[in-house]
Amino acid sequence: MKHNPRHIQRQSFLEGAMILIIANIVIKLIGAIYKIPLKNLIGADGMGIYNTAYMPYAFLLNVAAAGVPVATSRMVAEAAALGRSAQAKRTFHITMAVMLALGTALCLILICIARPFVESIPNTRAYMSVLVFGPALFFSAVASAYRGFYQGLSNMYPTAIS
Numbered sequence: 001m002k003h004n005p006r007h008i009q010r011q012s013f014l015e016g017a018m019i020l021i022i023a024n025i026v027i028k029l030i031g032a033i034y035k036i037p038l039k040n041l042i043g044a045d046g047m048g049i050y051n052t053a054y055m056p057y058a059f060l061l062n063v064a065a066a067g068v069p070v071a072t073s074r075m076v077a078e079a080a081a082l083g084r085s086a087q088a089k090r091t092f093h094i095t096m097a098v099m100l101a102l103g104t105a106l107c108l109i110l111i112c113i114a115r116p117f118v119e120s121i122p123n124t125r126a127y128m129s130v131l132v133f134g135p136a137l138f139f140s141a142v143a144s145a146y147r148g149f150y151q152g153l154s155n156m157y158p159t160a161i162s
Helices: 013-065 068-081 085-120 124-152 157-161
Strands: none
Touching: 013 085, 013 124, 013 157, 068 085, 068 124, 085 124, 124 157
16 A cells, blocks of 8 residues: 555644544444443343443453554654655655554454453453454554554544544
C-alpha cells in the first residue's frame, strides 16, 4: 500500500479538533444507544457474559494502542515538516510491522488466557466470548498505526472514521 504524504488532505488544528470532537460525540452516542437493545436482546445473563469477556479485552486493548499513534504522529509530522516523505513512509512501515506483530501476539495471548481467565472468575460460559475479542485486538493494533500516520500528516478524517 503506497502513501504519498503530499497528496493527503490536511486540516488546520481547529478543523482537525472539530472533526475529532464530532467523532467522539457520535461514538459516545452509539456506545450509549447500543447497550439498551443489546441488554433487551441478551438479557442480564448475557450482559454478564459480555462484561466478563470485555475485561481482558479492554486491558489488552490499552496495551495494543498505548502511545503508538502519538509517537508515530510526532515522528511522521517531523519528517513531513522537513520534506522527508520517504522518512515518513519508513516510519509508517516500521510502525505497521511492529503493530502487526504486537496485534498478533496480543490476539494469541487472549486466546491462550481465555480458559484460565473464565475459570478463575468463575464464568466459564464466557469462554467463547473472550475468544471472539481476540481478532479485534489484532485489528485495533493495526488501526493505531494508521491513525498515527495520518495524524502526523494533519489528516484527522481516518482517526475520526476509525
